[in-house]
Amino acid sequence: MDWNDLRVFLTAVRAGSYSAAGPQLGLNRTTIGRRVAALEASLQTALFRETPTGPEPTEAGRLLLEAGARVETEIAEVLRRIALAPPDPAPLRIASSAGLVVELMAELGAAAPSGGPAIELVHAIDPVEAVTLRRADLALALIRAVPRRLAGRQAGIVTQARYARRGTPEGPPLCWGEEVELALPRHWTAANSGDDAPGAIRFSSWGALAQAVRSGVGKAWLCCFAADDDPVLERIAPPDPRFDTGLWLLHRADTPQSAAAAALTQRLAERIAVRLGAQAV
Secondary structure, eight states: OHHHHHHHHHHHHHHHHHHHHHHHHOOHHHHOOOOOOHHHHHTSSSEEEEEEEEEEOOHHHHHHHHHHHHHHHHHHHHHHHHOOOOOOOOOEEEGGGGGGGGGGHHHHHHHOOOTSEEEEOOOSSSHHHHHHTSSSSEEEESSSSTTTTTEEEEEEEEEEEEEETTTTOOOBBBOOOOHHHHOOOHHHHGGGGGGTOOOOESSSSSHHHHHHHHSSSSSEEHHHHHHHOOEEEEEEEEEOGGGGGEEEEEEESOOOOOHHHHHHHHHHHHHHHHHTTTOOO
16 A cells, blocks of 8 residues: 555545645645545555545545554654654644634634644634535534534533623624524524514624624623623623533544644643633623
């Protein structure tokens, strides 16, 4: 078995398609397809199967991915010890619930050392869907339970309280849009539900909702870890435990993370845990 063919297979699975893997490998999709076919021929078994969500590794492919990830880690460690730079790691595509990652940029920056994987923030209201469909590699997801096919770790619990611009507590309620209500946990979006506020302004991103409250447009339930640090905002109602939700860092369970991506994920989870642990209740 050719290691280079195995490396191509690893990159193609992580990227989600031959076309997406092309820029990382410096190869076109046809060449990548030939390399994967050569690997399958050498092993005399199929490595992919078609599913409703696209190609997925077979059992043989999954075992090969796990072995390949271990080899990749060992090679990177050897190169580090002999002071040679390993190949540039693939970009780590991160999606977050309604764009909540904008409130975690300090933690993300601290977790991403020089020489680590490049970071690409992917626009997606539902990060679980983005990772499931391989449009992202890592989800910062507000969820109650880990979905099938994903794995990861919980960074902490996000609490919500009602906020308004300081000095303007009587503004109208601001609400989540229908797309957010359909994509994210109902008990979380219920804090800013539009069911009882006909005609209210609705939002499909965390950033837009938070900025509207800062600008005095209205009041809304916001994440305490973010809003409490904002001098423009003030709490006008205490946190409600009904709206508490776990914040998880998730990746596909059938695709081992690269060593660089796994290390960054761990550092990011630790820093987010510190931030969430300090939120006032």
